[in-house]
Amino acid sequence: MKIVDLQVIPFWVPRRPFRHGEWLPETRVVQTLTKIVTDEGAEGYYLGGHGHGDADGxxxxERAVLENRMKNMLIGQDPFDREKFWHWMWVANLPENILSVVDMALWDLQARYFGLPLYKLLGGCREKVPAYASTFPNMGTVQDYADHALACQREGYTHYKIHPYYFYDPVTKLSDPGRPSHIEQDIEVCYAIREAVGDEMVLSFDPWGTYRTYDDALRVGRVLEELDFYWYEHPMNEYLVGLYEKLSAELDIPILGPEIAAGSIYTRADWIRRGASDRTRIDVLRGGITGVKKMTGLCEAFGVRCEIHMSGFANLQILGSTSADVCEYYERGLLAPGIDYATPPPYLAAIADPMDGDGYVHLSQEPGMGYQFVWDYIEENRIDD
Ligand SMILES: [Mg+2]
Known part of the structure; x- marks a missing residue:
């Protein structure tokens, strides 16, 4: 079997942005579907690939790189030779998300070809994964956060992760690009949520690298320890690897990271070696399914947890193929009051991550990545560029 084509199909989707605690007017954004085609008719797909999970086209x-350089590399090749392409793409210094999209479309292709859910092709380990509710940042008042955590607990979530206030002033309720963090209010949110949900619920915290000093990061970390939080994610800019080593040594609460640092498995292996975090973090746009599977093997060998970053179809397939001793939770979100998470976008017949009343997300048993495309919608809203 040989690859004969690679296409990126852009199409419009409606989106109502939620920003700084407010709903903005509905707009439309571009979603993309990357498609790889073989001479035997087998096809593979990847949805999105630019940013969050599989939601951002x-x-x-980036489409031009795929439709020119990547297409030229792949035409005539065996679609099952992903490991060879992964090597080629790193040697060629391609952007991580681009090489990831190619890798995942090819995994989808092979799983569809064999009629298997992708996680079974990878080596099945579980059919359901515990999820945590992952909030939008700047979700409202301290009370809004506490009420939302309680609502999530009632919905079945056993774990709630706070993205607190950043690039936004919770007092003036205005955007605040020059003062990225507001630790007094962040601390108030943590106390209010622990008070609201009680001792049973697992809580974790992610200020997304916005603490500008070691002292700020340490002070909030001490509060999280007092409140028995489960992990402290990405407190400072991830270039500050030396300060991460110091913070991980100083605090008892596990530090989770790096999450957005470039360099896929190579950067993360170095963080583990240096003791810069206690648990590592990666997602499928930082090396594809192939890269993340390599990372989970590395973590298992070191006895270090690898928490998968972000939601989406491909991240969930990784979780289905790994033990909870290596990758524990699925990040479900982002969530905020009023968000209808259960309704699929118009180009899909089902969401990636349906959750039961006990807080578990169940893996799709469809062949491949689990997508159920609404082709009529995609064709009707296709952008000809
Ligand atoms: Mg995060």
Whole structure:
């Protein structure tokens, strides 16, 4: 079997942005579907690939790299030779999300070809995964956060992760790009949520690298320890690897990271070696399914947990193929009061991550990544560029 084509299909989708605690007017954004085709008719797909999970379409410059350089590399090749392509793509210094999209479309292709859910092809380990509710940042008042945590607990979630206040002033309720963090209010949110949900619920905290000093990061970390939080994620900018070593040595609460640092498995192996975090973090846009599977093997060998970053179909397939001793939770979200998470976007017949009343997300048993495309919608809203 040989690859004969690679296409990126852009199409419009409606989106109502939630920003700084407010709903903005509905707009439309570009979603993309990357498609790889073989001479035997087998096809593979990847949805999105630019940013969060599989929800953000590729912009024109990234589509051009796929439809020119990547297509030229793949035409005539065996679609099952992913490991070879992964090597080629790293040697060629391609952007991590681009090489990830190619890798995942090819995994989808092989799983569809054999009629298996992708996680079974990878080596099945579980059919359901415990989820945590992952909030939007700047979700409202301290009370809004506490009420939302309680609502999530009632919905079945056993774990709640706070993205607190950043690039936004919770007092003036205005955007605040020059003062990225507001630790007094962040601390108030943590106390209010622990008070609201009681001792049973697992809580974790992610200020997304916005603490500008070691002292701020340490002070909030001490509060999280007092409140028995489960992990402290990405407190400072991830270039500050030396300060992460110091913080991990100083605090008892596990430090989780790096999450957005470039360099896929290579950067993360170095963080583990240096003791810069206690649990590591990666997602499928930082090396594809192939890269994340390599990372989970590395983590298992070191006895270090690898928490998968972000929601989406491909991240969930990874979780289905790993033990909870290596990758424990699925990040479900982002969530905020009023968000209808259970209704699929118009181009899909089902969401990636349906959750039961006990807080478990169940893996799709469809062949491949689990997508159920609404082709009529995609064709009707296709952008000809
Ligand atoms: Mg995070």
């Amino acid at each position: 590729l912009p024109p410059d």
